[in-house]
Amino acid sequence: MFAFKNFIQIDKGADTAIYLQVVNALIQQIRRGQLRSGSKLPGSRELAEVLAVHRKTIVAAYDELMAQGWIEMLPRKGTFVVQDLPEIKPKKLKQSELGMPYPAQTIFAIQENRVGSFPAAVIPDPKALIINDGFPDTRLVPNELLLRELRSVSRQAAFRKYHMYGNPEGTDYLRETLSGFLRETRGLPISAANVMITRGAQMGIYLTAQLLLKPGDQVIVGESSYFAATLICQQTGAHINRVPVDEFGIDVDAVEQLCKKKRIRLLYVIPHHHHPTTVTMPPERRIRLLELAATYKFAIIEDDYDYDFHYTSNPIQPMTSLDHHGSVIYIGTLSKTLVPAIRVGFIVAPENFIRAVANLRMAIDRQGDSMMEIAIAELYRNGTISRHIRKVVNLYRERRDHFCSLLTDRLGDRVSFKLPDGGMAVWTKFNDSDLRQVSAKAAQKGLIMSDGQRYNTGATNYNSARLGFASLNLNEQDRAIEIMAGCL
Numbered sequence: 001m002f003a004f005k006n007f008i009q010i011d012k013g014a015d016t017a018i019y020l021q022v023v024n025a026l027i028q029q030i031r032r033g034q035l036r037s038g039s040k041l042p043g044s045r046e047l048a049e050v051l052a053v054h055r056k057t058i059v060a061a062y063d064e065l066m067a068q069g070w071i072e073m074l075p076r077k078g079t080f081v082v083q084d085l086p087e088i089k090p091k092k093l094k095q096s097e098l099g100m101p102y103p104a105q106t107i108f109a110i111q112e113n114r115v116g117s118f119p120a121a122v123i124p125d126p127k128a129l130i131i132n133d134g135f136p137d138t139r140l141v142p143n144e145l146l147l148r149e150l151r152s153v154s155r156q157a158a159f160r161k162y163h164m165y166g167n168p169e170g171t172d173y174l175r176e177t178l179s180g181f182l183r184e185t186r187g188l189p190i191s192a193a194n195v196m197i198t199r200g201a202q203m204g205i206y207l208t209a210q211l212l213l214k215p216g217d218q219v220i221v222g223e224s225s226y227f228a229a230t231l232i233c234q235q236t237g238a239h240i241n242r243v244p245v246d247e248f249g250i251d252v253d254a255v256e257q258l259c260k261k262k263r264i265r266l267l268y269v270i271p272h273h274h275h276p277t278t279v280t281m282p283p284e285r286r287i288r289l290l291e292l293a294a295t296y297k298f299a300i301i302e303d304d305y306d307y308d309f310h311y312t313s314n315p316i317q318p319m320t321s322l323d324h325h326g327s328v329i330y331i332g333t334l335s336k337t338l339v340p341a342i343r344v345g346f347i348v349a350p351e352n353f354i355r356a357v358a359n360l361r362m363a364i365d366r367q368g369d370s371m372m373e374i375a376i377a378e379l380y381r382n383g384t385i386s387r388h389i390r391k392v393v394n395l396y397r398e399r400r401d402h403f404c405s406l407l408t409d410r411l412g413d414r415v416s417f418k419l420p421d422g423g424m425a426v427w428t429k430f431n432d433s434d435l436r437q438v439s440a441k442a443a444q445k446g447l448i449m450s451d452g453q454r455y456n457t458g459a460t461n462y463n464s465a466r467l468g469f470a471s472l473n474l475n476e477q478d479r480a481i482e483i484m485a486g487c488l
Contacts, residue, residue: 004042005050007034015151018053022061023068030070030081041071041079131449131480134306134425134468138339140392145384146338149375166367169358170197170346177377178346186307187321188330193351196358197368199343201305201333205229207357208329208347209266212299213238217265220258222250224462226275226303227454229268238265242457247418249274249281252288264298271319272304273423276455276466280421286319293327300328306336308389309470310422311397326350334376336424337389344368344376396424396470399477403469406481414488424470433488435463441487447480 008025010018029035042050044058051058062079065071069086073079169175175192182188182195198204205228213219215237221230222245234240241262243254250269258264269289271281293300302319320330326349333345347357379385404419404426416429430438430452439451450465472480 004047008051010051010053019057019060019064022051022053022058023064026061026065027068027070030085035081037081037083037085039081041081043078129447129476129480129483130471131447131484132468132471133450133466134423135340135471136336136338136392136424137395137471137473138341140388140395141339142379142384142388146375146379149378150371152378153371153374163371166370167358168196168361168365168367169354170195170368171370171373171377174373174377177380181380182348187317188348189321190348194348194354196347196349196354196361197373198345198347198361199365199368200335200345201303201331202228202232202345203343203365204329204331204345204347205268205301205303206232207360208299208301208331209233209236209238211353211357211360212266218258218262220255220264220267222269222274223457223460224274224277224455225268226270229301229303233266233268242459245274245277245279247279249279249285250289252285252292255289256292259292259296259298264296266299266301267293268301268303270303270305272307272315273309273420275303275305276425276464277427278418278420278423278425278466280316283316286316287322290319290322290325290327294325298327302328302330304330304332306423307332308337309393309396309424311393311400312421315422320348326353329353337385338376342372342376344372392470399469399472399474400426402474403467403472403477403481406477407467410481410485411488425466425468427464428467429462429464430488435465438484438487442483445483445486447483449480449484 007029008022010021012018014021016024026035026041035041041047041062044062045055048055048058062071062073066073070082071079072082172192174197175195178197179188179190179192179195182190196204198207209232213233213236217236217238218241219233219238220241220243221233223242224245225242230240241258241264243258244251249271255267267289269281271286273280289300292298300319304318307315307318318330320328328349330348331345332348334342335345347354349357376385400420404417407415407417407426407428414431414433416431417426420426435450435452439449442449449467452463452465455462455464455466469477
């Protein structure tokens with residue numbers, strides 16, 4: 001008999017189920033030609049005794065192999081490797097069989113830049129030195145704990161219902177968990193019914209704009225603002241009105257003057273750490289915006305993408321915590337708390353809005369990643385995320401201080417900046433050097449950094465960039481600023 005015990009190695013401590021270990025081992029031997037077409041396999045009882053496993057394990061393995069087309073069971077004869085094996089590698093067609101090449105373009109017209117020109121997605125060499133827009137350090141995320149929760153979710157019977165289609169508003173488990181977290185940490189008087197889980201903040205902005213805006217509607221954004229949110233609003237056909245942004249955020253007087261002249265439908269604002277300038281809006285301006293929204297009946301998108309990362313004092317509570325009229329759509333994300341690759345964000349709003357935006361979501365995305373949502377809820381409930389936030393806030397504060405010291409000591413009056421109260425980047429103006437040239441020279445020396453163009457509006461060239469400090473340790477910061485200094 002073929003030496004099954006020698007090539008089927010069972011590891012009872014592995015994550016892979018034992019029956020799948022048997023399946024994988026048998027397939028491997030068939031692929032190698034050790035088990036040829038027509039070879040007879042031992043019965044389930046016999047193989048179970050050889051491998052010292054339960055007979056039901058072998059039955060499950062054989063069922064899986066039959067389902068995949070590797071074996072067949074013949075009545076009163078036994079179990080055999082099939083004569084016609086599943087194709088291991090697709091047959092390569094000869095050039096003469098290929099026919100016409102696949103077309104490079106469609107025969108019909110398309111709008112290639114319907115939502116404007118987003119910067120091309122670039123995945124740089126992981127070994128490259130990068131000053132990004134202000135992203136977390138992915139080396140710090142509690143990966144093992146997250147993976148442990150994902151494995152637990154996949155196994156526990158209590159969570160099996162989340163393996164099927166679910167609620168477009170998100171899993172109830174995370175909505176309940178997150179609403180409690182936001183009540184406790186941000187003072188939001190909400191319940192799970194006020195929360196919808198999204199695939200990141202940008203999805204929340206897009207869905208909100210699609211639901212609220214139609215061609216010709218009037219939208220207010222800052223003169224400097226998050227470029228993607230502006231493009232999203234523009235693609236609905238809405239008209240964009242820009243107002244100044246100063247050291248205290250968006251100019252509320254300018255907002256009021258626009259409200260007197262036009263029927264404003266939507267205001268987009270980032271009061272906590274404005275993007276790109278990082279400034280924080282004081283409470284009095286926030287209250288005035290809420291009063292204007294109540295008076296002129298416009299909606300507010302409050303984008304609070306990095307609330308947890310504040311270094312000088314307790315952060316100011318969101319505008320949503322003071323909204324008694326139902327004016328504010330509050331949008332946040334876990335991409336900064338954990339890593340950008342984990343696409344989980346949220347919308348907080350009155351219940352009628354949540355129902356409507358969830359219905360709209362169904363047109364483009366049936367639901368989110370339920371298993372990931374449950375795993376993240378578990379990380380909230382067992383305190384992992386709160387501990388992670390405390391840890392990285394202290395570390396990012398140290399990195400901010402070191403980075404700003406380097407800017408002062410090495411670059412001096414060639415740049416201008418203000419120490420940010422929070423966030424993960426420093427808004428830096430290059431006083432005498434063209435930032436585009438600085439960026440190009442830096443790239444030649446192995447440093448990837450922004451050329452600042454995405455922050456410019458048609459009327460303004462800031463010659464400035466967000467220089468992200470959070471993802472660089474102190475040694476990496478030293479090297480980056482050394483290169484930058486040599487490019488000025």
